[in-house]
Amino acid sequence: MERPDDAGACAGRMRDRAATRQRILDSARELFTSEGYEQVSSRRIAAHAGVNVALINRYFGAKRGLLAEVIAEDAVFPGIFEGDPATLPQRLAEHLTGRVLGPGTPLQRALEHSTGDPDLRSVYEERLKSALIEPLAAHLGGPDARARASLVAGVVLGMGTLRRAEGATALLELAPDDLAERLTRIIEQCLERSAA
């Protein structure tokens, strides 16, 4: 099967499955990121992509599948496990702080608005599990690895949720460096091995 490499530039190709699919995906990512999953309707995504609404369900099963594909593209904490294991908490804290203070990644911003529907929660949690908890647990090793990784995930989740809320304002009362150091210690605490 050979495919035209210049599908985007080719004016002759009116009906290009791959290109259409990609346009939908691009529109979804853009709109989910800026406005949140639940705030963007299927029809709006389709209109933005210049495509019929029904194609969303044709190509992605449902709106939900579109979200799953969008969030599957991006890493939650890209490259977080590269480097000295001893300074992992610090790196995590800095990622987290960057988000508390800054705009956050598109993925995270998209997820921030979209955890109400159980259907979505499962998509989100699947991603949190596969992108954070499991690799972190593997990284840690030991019998309590999954539990300790989950504690970290809980902190990550909570601080992320707080980001846009009142909490962010309060958290900004701390100097950025101070905040990062606090989060480092909190995460270290999460990762501490059981005394038993």
Added chain:
Amino acid sequence: MERPDDAGACAGRMRDRAATRQRILDSARELFTSEGYEQVSSRRIAAHAGVNVALINRYFGAKRGLLAEVIAEDAVFPGIFEGDPATLPQRLAEHLTGRVLGPGTPLQRALEHSTGDPDLRSVYEERLKSALIEPLAAHLGGPDARARASLVAGVVLGMGTLRRAEGATALLELAPDDLAERLTRIIEQCLERSAA
């Protein structure tokens, strides 16, 4: 069909504003608690209360107002500030652990499913602020009080969110006592005063 059985009891007053309002509120609390805000439609609440749908908007402005009233009734952590301040982290951790392991309060269960819509998030966050962050900050005192209280709120939020998800399974790998002690230390870490 889902009419309350005591409908016949109020023989005197067929049209009782207060009673009708209360029936709606009761139905909403029950359904929100068991199924979550977004999963329960206005029409279903109305049917359950044996009342016309339009009355929800008449009495509560919108479905959202119904949620606000439901969650305003309950304390997030009832009586948490009574007792020795030194053992506050432990009490918080135990509350939290009770929720990680047990069914949680109706309020918390309702909130768990309902944080997608920004409209709701604001209701939720308002409550988290008024019921946890502010009293905790007042309890703590000092310049960083609000920031430290927010860190705690972040942990509370994150662990609560993780409760129903994969994380809960992983967290259960820890013995309940161990989990409680871990959370205690994490919260203590959140509350630590700045060294500067």
Added chain:
DNA sequence: GGTATAAGTAAACACTGTTGACTTGTCAAG
């Protein structure tokens, strides 16, 4: 008893995600 006023109702509105039947463009075989 009549009537103002509040309580309650019905039907619609503008949306949502999703689906099945339909049309139409494209490409390969005859």
Added chain:
DNA sequence: CTTGACAAGTCAACAGTGTTTACTTATACC
């Protein structure tokens, strides 16, 4: 070059959502 087949794309409808408007009706007071 024509003809089919099949995929790509379209359209209209369905069942559901929260909300609003115009309406009816029961109650309480004069």
